[in-house]
Amino acid sequence: MFESAELGHAIDKTTYKEREAALREALLAAQVELKRRGDFPVIIVLAGMPAAGKGEIANLLAEWMDPRHISTLAFDPPNDEEAARPPFWRFWRALPPKGTIGIVFGSWYADPLWHWDSERHQVQIERRIERILRLEKLLTDDGALVLKFWLHLSEDRLKKRLKTLEADPLTAWRVSKEDKHFLKHYEQNAQHAEQLLTRTNQADSSWRVVEGWDANYRALSIGQQVLDAVNHHLARDSIKQRRADAAPLQPSIDGVRLLDTLPLGHAPIKDYKQQLEALQGRLNGLVRDSRFARHAVVAVFEGMDAAGKGGAIRRITGALDARQYRVVPIAAPTDEEKAQPYLWRFWRHVPSCGRLTIFDRSWYGRVLVERIEGFATPAEWLRAYGEINDFEAQLDDAGVIVVKFWLAIDKDEQLARFKAREAIDWKRFKITEEDWRNRDKWDDYIAAGSDMVERTSTTIAPWHLIGANNKQHARIAVLTALCDAIESRLKRKD
Amino acid sequence: MFESAELGHAIDKTTYKEREAALREALLAAQVELKRRGDFPVIIVLAGMPAAGKGEIANLLAEWMDPRHISTLAFDPPNDEEAARPPFWRFWRALPPKGTIGIVFGSWYADPLWHWDSERHQVQIERRIERILRLEKLLTDDGALVLKFWLHLSEDRLKKRLKTLEADPLTAWRVSKEDKHFLKHYEQNAQHAEQLLTRTNQADSSWRVVEGWDANYRALSIGQQVLDAVNHHLARDSIKQRRADAAPLQPSIDGVRLLDTLPLGHAPIKDYKQQLEALQGRLNGLVRDSRFARHAVVAVFEGMDAAGKGGAIRRITGALDARQYRVVPIAAPTDEEKAQPYLWRFWRHVPSCGRLTIFDRSWYGRVLVERIEGFATPAEWLRAYGEINDFEAQLDDAGVIVVKFWLAIDKDEQLARFKAREAIDWKRFKITEEDWRNRDKWDDYIAAGSDMVERTSTTIAPWHLIGANNKQHARIAVLTALCDAIESRLKRKD
DSSP states (O other), X not given: OOGGGGSOOOOOHHHHHHHHHHHHHHHHHHHHHHHHHOSOOEEEEEEESTTSSHHHHHHHHHHHSOGGGEEEXXXXXXXXXXXXXXXXXXXXXXXXXXXXXXXXXXXXXXXXXXXXXXXXXXXXXXXXXXXXHHHHHHHHHTTOEEEEEEEEOOHHHHXXXXXXXXXXXXXXXXXXXXXXXXXXTHHHHHHHHHHHHHHTOBTTBOEEEEEOSOHHHHHHHHHHHHHHHHHHHHHSSOHHHHTOOOOOOOOOTTOOOGGGSSOOOOOOOTTHHHHHXXXXXXXXXXXXXXXXXXXXXEEXXXXXXXXXXXXXXXXXXXXXXXXXXXXXXXOSOOHHHHTSOTTHHHHTTOOOTTOEEEEESOGGGGGTHHHHHTSSXXXXXXXXXXXXXXXXXXXXXXXXXXXXXXXXXXXXXXXXXXXHHHHSXXXXXXXXXXXXXXXXXXXXXXXXXXXXHHHHOOSSSOEEEEEOSSHHHHHHHHHHHHHXXXXXXXXXXX | OOGGGGSOOXXXXXXXXXXHXXXXXXHHHHHHHHHHHOSOOEEEEEEESTTSSHHHHHHHHHHHSOGXXXXXXXXXXXXXXXXXXXXXXXXXXXXXXXXXXXXXXXXXXXXXXXXXXXXXXXXXXXXXXXXXXXXXXXXXXTTOEEEEEEEXXXXXXXXXXXXXXXXXXXXXXXXXXHHHHHHHTHHHHHHHHHXXXXXXXXXXXXXEEEEOSOHHHHHHHHHHHHHHHHHHHHHSSOHHHXXXXXXXXXXXXXXXXXXXXXXXXXXXXXXXXXXXXXHHHHHHHHHHSGGGGGOEEEEEEEXXXXXXXXXXXXXXXXXXXXXXXXXXXXXXXXXXXXXXXXXXXXXXXXXXXXXXXXXXXXXXXXXXXXXXXXXXXXXXXXXXXXXXXXXXXXXXXXXXXEEEEEEXXXXXXXXXXXXXXXXXXGGGGGSOHHHHHHHHTHHHHHHXXXXXXXHHOOSSSOEEEEEOSSHHHHHHHHHHHHHHHHHHHHHSOO
């Protein structure tokens, strides 16, 4: 893997000067086009041996191109806000928007790289590699250009480089204890690096190993590769087209659909008020339990318009301290959100430890309204199932309790509720043209919802399918399921 | 001040039940209209004595209204991200967008409230009060409805309340050491509170003192006040109109304008390359100085199109580590930014300690392009001068070094540069129709720029007016001024 990067590649100064000028001009031109098109981001991951020139390359790329549209993302150890959330939250919030370039240091590769020798961490490392593969797949599937450079130094050259740096009082500070430790266990570290690189090579995001010894060589080599890759990406057909070639789902052959089979009507509950109060008391106790401080809740509400999502949410929040929860209503994405992969706008609302976020509609819009209205291509919403499962698994891994509710009503009940709303002056705004249009697509929503439940109801994040023609029944069922989920998680030992 | 709030107000249960239903319905209706209009936020500040019901009121408001459009902002002690920036940064980033309601606990009033007795803090307290007045003025001038409630308890009632809470094992945890300390020094604390309330009363954001003893009374009282205030605010003429009544600035009587008087042409610099390298080395040394870790840099570039802002910025970034700086190009605001006061989109980019943010165009757009194109009303851009001075003073207070550059070229030079850009294929995108239109308004920009410098060049954040017909001269001058500013700040003892 590193053979070619130990050959002692070098470029003389004259050649460098000649080629640099042309390269720089071409890079600037490509960057202008990237910004103008604005339909994908470029993510450049810089990793490699110590003192192999990662920082220098980042500076040079920013110097060659227009620094206004480049962000350099250096991930230090997580700060408080980051440590209180799933590990990849900080990568998500730093993703460069479409049309710009992000240069990433100490990225998602930083942690696992240096601790392979610890037996204890083996499982985490495996998990991390899977996460990396999925993140990069998601990004490239979304159209991002992901370029990963590994700056390599042979053992001899690393030794020499560290010695030179240490000899000069102006650069001695750059050699850290970790660097020396790395050199001491060079062979083992190189093996681990090779393993990591091999296992995280993917068709659309493969590693490019570059020898880091000669500054001219590594600069021209990486600059040229960035240029070629960006131009190649720009030359493709529109990003959308490229991804639209997946076979759509077929309805079940006997026509039976999961969401048609739910019992919807329930008898009135005589002691509703008492039951509600008892459940709210239980919920309040659970989130004030000291064990809850290491957890968080993400609750998701989906269902037809007027299914009673808002009312159910208010029965939850009524039990909570307002400082502890946040309700996020999902409407059309803002333009900052449109410049990112679709999951970005949900990642940004992931709660920190001890808190609850309740989503009124959610990432499932991708496989419901966006599928039905054609806002997402078949390839996009088909891969969303897996991306969503992974997103929820990451939440679960970090101790976040994911609870998902599908509130089900029938068409008659919806009509009655629409009419009731229209009769009340200030509720009239809640019924829009769109609601009536959605109603015409009832069947499509049942089909898409059934596919959704089938593909995304998992042990860690099951769908609770709740008949909601009777509002009282729905609210009691929602609160019960939520309390049960929190309670069983608090009891779990992990 | 607190006389009426010690009368023992109370509302019986029957009256409460009757009035609550109507109030709730009216609040919901007002909230729907607020969201629909979407042209101002409601900011409800909850402060007061310990155990006077602040948390209960927040929960109740969220329960009465639609929690999806309410955010509850509880400010705990600053976390690392917040502590590395000016104190008000965390308030700015949490401001509720237009059309929504934010309920603020432990707000900008939290710190100064309890430490008035410390002589040592007197100056900070004075400073903080000024900041509060300015923040609230800015928010209300921008159309926000700011409602501040002080929940009061007399000494006897506070004593009784704490005793009751402590007696019940279920509520004993709610009584903190601070609460007891507060009670012990009740009289003094009440005096301090009165002083704070008096000094932070403003026409558009006055305090409303409410007795916190009886839960029914305080709930109805605050609910009704919120309702009336929101409805009153909704009933006004459009927010824009209300603010448009300020006398515009007059040009100077003798027609002499500051920015017309700058020397623009400079002789070529013979040893430009050496000078540039020396300055870049100096800059690099300054930002790696250990003292710089307690500071940060905000550099601002303004000037006519093609004045050489981008080139000057690249000469700065060329001296820096890419991980340490960020260049923020200011284009049209995103829709998330439009839902906030105009300074919000700059506050969000304020660097943390040890870092540099370089703005390519800036908040000065408010008094330049927005003034000239009529995007801001005269009242809006006229008050912007003071708001900007305050913003920069806050940066300076927090150790941020603010350096502002106006790069000046003449009309002939601009024309030559436009034409040169059009001749280069990939630079053609840099010249737009808008650039040509702006050129026609040259005189307006000179006038607005002159007014701007006159009103915003301060000792802590002076404008550097730099003749830029000669690019080399401009770059050397920019780097010199930047280095001087950092150096003198690092030497300053404070």
